[in-house]
Amino acid sequence: MDDLYREIIIDRYKNPQYRRTLVPSDISFEDDNPLCGDHIRIDLRLGPDGRVAEAGFDGHGCAISQASADLLMEAVLGKTLDELKALTRDDILEMLGIELGPVRLKCALLSLKVLKAGVYGLGEANDELVE
Amino acid sequence: MTAAVPAVSPLDVGRIRADFPVLQRMTRPGVPLVYLDSTATSQKPAAVIQAMEDFYRRSNANIHRGIHTLAEESTAAYELAREKTARFIGAPAARQIIFTRNTTESINLVAYAWGRANLRSGDVIILTEMEHHSNLVPWHMLAAEKALRLEFIPVTEEGLLDLDEYRRLLELGPKLVAFTHMSNVLGTINPAETIIRLAHEAGAVTLVDAAQSAPHFPVDVQTLDADFLAFSAHKMCGPTGIGVLYGRRELLEAMPPFLGGGDMIKRVHLRSFAPNDLPHKFEAGTPAIAEAIGLGAALDYLSAVGMEAVAAHEHALTTYALDRLAEVPGVRVFGPSAEHKGGVAAFTFPGVHPHDVAQILDEMGVAVRAGHHCAQPLHEKFGIPATTRASFYLYTTTDEIDRLVEGLYRVKEVFG
Numbered sequence: 134m135d136d137l138y139r140e141i142i143i144d145r146y147k148n149p150q151y152r153r154t155l156v157p158s159d160i161s162f163e164d165d166n167p168l169c170g171d172h173i174r175i176d177l178r179l180g181p182d183g184r185v186a187e188a189g190f191d192g193h194g195c196a197i198s199q200a201s202a203d204l205l206m207e208a209v210l211g212k213t214l215d216e217l218k219a220l221t222r223d224d225i226l227e228m229l230g231i232e233l234g235p236v237r238l239k240c241a242l243l244s245l246k247v248l249k250a251g252v253y254g255l256g257e258a259n260d261e262l263v264e
Numbered sequence: 265m266t267a268a269v270p271a272v273s274p275l276d277v278g279r280i281r282a283d284f285p286v287l288q289r290m291t292r293p294g295v296p297l298v299y300l301d302s303t304a305t306s307q308k309p310a311a312v313i314q315a316m317e318d319f320y321r322r323s324n325a326n327i328h329r330g331i332h333t334l335a336e337e338s339t340a341a342y343e344l345a346r347e348k349t350a351r352f353i354g355a356p357a358a359r360q361i362i363f364t365r366n367t368t369e370s371i372n373l374v375a376y377a378w379g380r381a382n383l384r385s386g387d388v389i390i391l392t393e394m395e396h397h398s399n400l401v402p403w404h405m406l407a408a409e410k411a412l413r414l415e416f417i418p419v420t421e422e423g424l425l426d427l428d429e430y431r432r433l434l435e436l437g438p439k440l441v442a443f444t445h446m447s448n449v450l451g452t453i454n455p456a457e458t459i460i461r462l463a464h465e466a467g468a469v470t471l472v473d474a475a476q477s478a479p480h481f482p483v484d485v486q487t488l489d490a491d492f493l494a495f496s497a498h499k500m501c502g503p504t505g506i507g508v509l510y511g512r513r514e515l516l517e518a519m520p521p522f523l524g525g526g527d528m529i530k531r532v533h534l535r536s537f538a539p540n541d542l543p544h545k546f547e548a549g550t551p552a553i554a555e556a557i558g559l560g561a562a563l564d565y566l567s568a569v570g571m572e573a574v575a576a577h578e579h580a581l582t583t584y585a586l587d588r589l590a591e592v593p594g595v596r597v598f599g600p601s602a603e604h605k606g607g608v609a610a611f612t613f614p615g616v617h618p619h620d621v622a623q624i625l626d627e628m629g630v631a632v633r634a635g636h637h638c639a640q641p642l643h644e645k646f647g648i649p650a651t652t653r654a655s656f657y658l659y660t661t662t663d664e665i666d667r668l669v670e671g672l673y674r675v676k677e678v679f680g
Contacts, residue, residue, distance in 0.1 A: 167531065
């Protein structure tokens with residue numbers, strides 16, 4: 134319990150830093166976690182150098198899905214699209230600082246899945262993006 | 265599996281038999297079981313029974329949605345079974361493994377989901393004359409619905425597929441070639457790689473019924489280049505109630521779902537739904553969780569023994585059995601020589617119906633199957649109503665084959 138709900142997760146859930154929609158945006162994508170109905174939308178604006186200048190997420194779900202989205206938005210700032218494509222599930226788990234079983238892992242990785250589907254310009258997100 | 269392989273088993277069968285509780289029993293006082301019906305269903309090692317019992321005693325919970333510890337453990341165990349299955353048949357990814365009830369349901373899934381979406385009136389499906397009913401009836405049903413044309417690769421007198429005729433049939437431009445990897449009656453091991461290569465050259469999708477091959481010799485879907493491949497757990501030391509469909513990624517992605525319900529959806533609204541990602545798209549409702557775990561344990565067991573060793577053992581037994589059966593006057597074994605044959609011997613006994621043969625053998629503890637073995641068209645082809653079938657697995661011994669032969673002499677005595 135203590136491990137799963139570390140302070141950073143509760144804090145980011147209650148006081149997200151990047152919860153906002155960006156309209157217009159350069160990249161936007163949204164998707165659900167079918168298992169529990171979590172929903173995440175991500176908007177990115179790119180700078181003239183092609184790096185992420187502004188990032189925002191919106192949606193609803195459990196503390197883990199929303200906190201991981203907030204932390205992810207912080208992490209993507211200043212990165213190129215290629216660097217975003219290279220992000221892995223381990224990066225997310227490192228940010229959260231917790232270990233997760235298969236069910237909660239889906240919650241934690243939803244934002245990365247949405248981000249990658251958006252960056253790759255896919256019509257639909259799939260699990261393979263975050264393996 | 266060629267004649268060049270010496271007919272010597274690499275297995276310590278005594279040790280293997282000790283792993284199977286049922287093989288220790290008597291069928292009646294003083295009469296030990298001689299189980300020669302593994303083609304119908306195999307016996308189960310203690311490790312499989314234990315894995316399923318442990319699941320129910322320790323972790324039992326529904327999978328995929330739960331947050332609690334038991335649900336996490338159950339989900340992890342179920343998905344681990346999928347990964348083990350992928351590794352066992354060389355599938356590129358676990359998501360290409362769909363759990364079904366059995367081979368039959370796997371083939372029906374392809375017929376309904378792929379067939380309905382991709383086949384049109386007049387399209388040709390090529391099957392073979394040696395198919396099990398499970399790879400005939402789904403296509404009969406679809407053909408009736410969509411006015412499809414079914415063609416059959418003939419079986420030669422020796423029990424092999426006539427590949428020259430197959431090449432001619434391919435000129436019809438079939439959409440699908442669906443065939444058994446190994447006949448459950450003749451024991452014929454079909455040249456699957458060649459059949460698939462020729463089918464692909466003709467632009468057809470392929471489906472391999474691996475119900476009798478996956479349990480008995482190494483099967484690698486990438487070497488075969490199979491588009492779909494189906495098999496059942498219960499014929500390979502696993503439990504009943506769970507089967508496997510492997511599919512090529514692009515085909516599975518493009519297919520509509522099969523059964524509708526929970527777990528196969530991404531979103532559901534009152535008037536619409538969006539299907540889930542693979543493999544869950546094809547797994548509606550609570551699946552056979554304990555059975556998947558049992559399958560995983562069975563694949564661990566077979567992998568530890570080694571499928572090459574299982575195949576070599578069965579080849580040795582088949583060679584021995586064909587020699588011994590040839591000694592019994594009048595017995596006629598169907599199918600090819602041991603070179604092209606897995607561990608199955610289906611035979612007729614002059615003047616005695618297979619049911620009577622099986623009954624007398626049972627009195628001696630020998631379990632065989634009698635009938636048309638869900639391959640009625642094949643029996644019609646050979647002009648016989650039924651056969652008696654003895655089949656072998658990794659736990660079968662040459663002593664047991666001797667008991668079968670003794671039993672056949674007893675049949676001869678009884679019927680004069």
